[in-house]
Amino acid sequence: MAQDASHSTNAVKRIWTVFVILSVITLVEVVLGIFRPEVLINTSFLTMHLLNWIFIILTIAKAYYIVWSFMHMEHETKGLRRSVVWTVVFLVCYLTFILLDEGTYIFNVYKDGYIQWKF
Amino acid sequence: MEATVEKTGTEGKVWGGGHNSSPLKASYGKLMMWFFITSDTLTFSAFLAAYGFSRFKFLDAWPIADEVFNHFPFLHGVDAPMYYVALMTFILIFSSVTMVLAVNAGHEMNKKKVTLYMFLTVVGGIIFLGSQAWEWKNFIKGTYGAVETRGGRIIQFVNTEGKRVALADFAQPLPVVREAHEASNGLWYAADERPNPSFSLEEVKAGFTKNDNILVRLQNNAEEGGKVVLSREESLAVMNNQANLVVEGANLTRNEYGHPLFADFFFFITGFHGFHVFTGVVINIIIFFNVLIGTYERRKSYEMVEKVGLYWHFVDLVWVFVFTFFYLV
Numbered sequence: 001m002a003q004d005a006s007h008s009t010n011a012v013k014r015i016w017t018v019f020v021i022l023s024v025i026t027l028v029e030v031v032l033g034i035f036r037p038e039v040l041i042n043t044s045f046l047t048m049h050l051l052n053w054i055f056i057i058l059t060i061a062k063a064y065y066i067v068w069s070f071m072h073m074e075h076e077t078k079g080l081r082r083s084v085v086w087t088v089v090f091l092v093c094y095l096t097f098i099l100l101d102e103g104t105y106i107f108n109v110y111k112d113g114y115i116q117w118k119f
Numbered sequence: 120m121e122a123t124v125e126k127t128g129t130e131g132k133v134w135g136g137g138h139n140s141s142p143l144k145a146s147y148g149k150l151m152m153w154f155f156i157t158s159d160t161l162t163f164s165a166f167l168a169a170y171g172f173s174r175f176k177f178l179d180a181w182p183i184a185d186e187v188f189n190h191f192p193f194l195h196g197v198d199a200p201m202y203y204v205a206l207m208t209f210i211l212i213f214s215s216v217t218m219v220l221a222v223n224a225g226h227e228m229n230k231k232k233v234t235l236y237m238f239l240t241v242v243g244g245i246i247f248l249g250s251q252a253w254e255w256k257n258f259i260k261g262t263y264g265a266v267e268t269r270g271g272r273i274i275q276f277v278n279t280e281g282k283r284v285a286l287a288d289f290a291q292p293l294p295v296v297r298e299a300h301e302a303s304n305g306l307w308y309a310a311d312e313r314p315n316p317s318f319s320l321e322e323v324k325a326g327f328t329k330n331d332n333i334l335v336r337l338q339n340n341a342e343e344g345g346k347v348v349l350s351r352e353e354s355l356a357v358m359n360n361q362a363n364l365v366v367e368g369a370n371l372t373r374n375e376y377g378h379p380l381f382a383d384f385f386f387f388i389t390g391f392h393g394f395h396v397f398t399g400v401v402i403n404i405i406i407f408f409n410v411l412i413g414t415y416e417r418r419k420s421y422e423m424v425e426k427v428g429l430y431w432h433f434v435d436l437v438w439v440f441v442f443t444f445f446y447l448v
Contacts, residue, residue, distance in 0.1 A: 011223050019216045023209065030205040033185070033447045041344065052448050059443040063436055070219050070432045072425075080143040080150070084157050092164045099168040103175030111179070117270060 018069040170384045180338040182377035214243025215435040225421025237407040244400040261368030265375035268361040290318040291326035316365040
């Protein structure tokens with residue numbers, strides 16, 4: 001029984017820690033979003049400027065904490081964890097790549113090709 | 120006797136099958152919730168990826184989110200980009216926290232605590248829904264107003280310092296009575312007719328010609344960041360030759376912020392997410408009453424709270440991504 005009680009206070013502590021982490025990440029995102037530092041916008045890395053990379057990485061970090069801690073993924077078996085996470089990661093990467101790549105292609109057709117939209 | 124096989128040789132093996140083996144060590148209900156969440160994640164990522172596709176396709180006609188969502192309650196006319204969505208994000212994260220606390224209290228079989236935390240979660244969800252309604256209201260109403268060109272592009276107005284100017288600030292009222300076409304007037308064929316905007320195109324044009332310090336801003340991205348602002352001569356030429364329609368606020372056909380697809384995706388994605396929040400609140404309320412009448416106390420397990428908890432966290436998770444891709448990136 002005593003072990004149970006200490007386990008549950010630990011769990012509560014962990015919940016508040018995760019809450020603080022999520023809040024801090026959100027705050028950082030908001031502050032960066034409001035000020036948009038020139039340096040980060042002007043530096044490009046792999047066709048996207050640094051600020052957007054920071055936003056996306058922070059978002060994935062948030063998603064990790066929500067799924068692992070709040071949704072108890074860390075306590076599930078390896079099989080369940082992998083069947084959910086890998087499926088989503090693989091399909092989302094594929095989908096994003098295909099759509100964003102094609103979107104850029106069509107943008108270039110509008111920009112340089114015979115079809116123009118400038119009226 | 121030898122012929123009767125009673126053992127399959129898979130006893131003790133996790134993946135050997137049989138009705139007693141449960142390799143994932145999760146109950147049926149929880150597993151199905153994970154199935155649902157996985158498929159719903161794919162739905163939402165398809166929406167967001169489609170948003171990205173359209174944005175990349177019309178990169179030269181896409182609005183800047185900071186300029187669109189810059190309202191905060193009781194701060195009229197103050198430019199407050201992101202504050203409000205940040206607040207909404209905090210509300211949703213916090214209601215996620217109360218949800219885990221409820222699940223945790225459920226593990227301890229503490230009915231009082233579960234009740235309290237479920238209640239707080241429901242309240243958080245309702246506040247979030249209200250905030251979203253307010254956000255929609257501002258988006259639909261619009262702030263500055265804009266003009267659509269014959270080609271369907273949106274042009275906006277700035278002063279010489281580059282600050283946005285509302286149509287009401289410079290449009291010149293003309294002594295003409297404008298009448299809205301209505302079906303009751305026999306104009307059944309003009310079903311497309313929208314209610315009259317606050318100013319007619321002539322009034323906007325007249326005011327624009329009179330005020331020398333107003334310039335036209337296009338949707339095209341400027342080299343040095345931001346949008347292209349035309350010179351006074353170019354502005355006049357655009358206004359006199361291409362202006363076609365006064366646009367105020369947003370609907371599914373056109374919006375004053377930029378490309379029509381921007382508003383379409385905004386309504387659809389935040390709407391679909393809001394619908395998830397709404398169903399989440401409804402399910403939470405049902406579970407809350409079940410907790411109150413002691414259903415789970417008698418069942419000796421609060422796993423049901425855990426299952427709706429999974430759904431509720433998922434809704435929070437989706438919002439985290441919507442927040443990033445609609446407001447930040």
